[in-house]
Amino acid sequence: MTSHITLVTAATAVLVTACATEAPYDPLQDYEELDSTSIVPAPRPAMQRVAPGDRDAVERGSYLVELLGCGACHTDGALEGDPDLARALAGSRTGIAYTNPLEHKNPGVVYPPNITPDEDAGIGLWSDTQIANAVRAGIGQHGNRRLATMPWQGYTKLNDDDVEAIVAYLRSIEPVAFEVPGEVRPGGKASHPFVYFGIYRSR
Numbered sequence: 001m002t003s004h005i006t007l008v009t010a011a012t013a014v015l016v017t018a019c020a021t022e023a024p025y026d027p028l029q030d031y032e033e034l035d036s037t038s039i040v041p042a043p044r045p046a047m048q049r050v051a052p053g054d055r056d057a058v059e060r061g062s063y064l065v066e067l068l069g070c071g072a073c074h075t076d077g078a079l080e081g082d083p084d085l086a087r088a089l090a091g092s093r094t095g096i097a098y099t100n101p102l103e104h105k106n107p108g109v110v111y112p113p114n115i116t117p118d119e120d121a122g123i124g125l126w127s128d129t130q131i132a133n134a135v136r137a138g139i140g141q142h143g144n145r146r147l148a149t150m151p152w153q154g155y156t157k158l159n160d161d162d163v164e165a166i167v168a169y170l171r172s173i174e175p176v177a178f179e180v181p182g183e184v185r186p187g188g189k190a191s192h193p194f195v196y197f198g199i200y201r202s203r
């Protein structure tokens with residue numbers, strides 16, 4: 001009987017020690033602060049040869065892609081203020097959390113995809129309509145859900161000519177075979193870093 005009590009006490013002691021050493025969850029423990037960068041240079045991907053008739057559309061598309069800041073997410077390094085211009089628009093291995101990482105340790109994360117015309121890593125096999133729908137309506141390739149964190153809400157008013165110009169431009173740039181990590185569902189552990197665009201308002 002005595003030995004039984006001793007055993008229980010010992011077990012309790014271990015349990016108490018384990019609890020005491022486990023630090024409370026610090027939501028920022030897995031993060032480092034990056035320098036704030038207000039201006040990210042817009043990347044200019046290398047051009048493929050373009051048929052003369054398409055030149056106007058491609059030029060306008062280039063202007064719109066720069067103006068609308070597509071490369072600020074779709075270029076590796078850009079989300080951390082250091083875009084890899086050799087891989088302009090070829091996707092980002094830094095992701096964007098779409099659920100709040102300050103509330104949940106493992107948020108859902110999407111990695112801005114490769115939008116160069118590479119047939120495997122990029123959107124080379126997408127139809128014009130599929131690309132237009134992604135940009136203007138946030139519809140993914142298989143149309144099953146709205147794209148997360150892609151700011152298509154800001155692009156819904158693009159007229160047909162402008163969307164066609166963007167498509168013409170995206171088709172004109174060099175394909176880059178650069179794979180980005182797949183989506184991480186909430187609760188899963190991301191293998192690559194991510195940023196979070198949170199908006200807080202005081203109560």
Ligand code: HEC
Nearest residue numbers: 068069070073110111112113131134135147148149150151
């Ligand atoms: C704030 C970051 C951000 C900006 C700016 C942005 N995108 Fe995206 N885009 C994303 C993310 C993230 C996804 C993937 C979302 C998902 O899978 O749910 C995406 C998806 C896409 C897709 C679908 C590709 C695929 O493989 O699923 C296309 C096409 C696309 N974006 C084009 C553009 C164009 C063109 C612009 C500029 C007009 C642009 N994006 C601006 C973040 C961004």
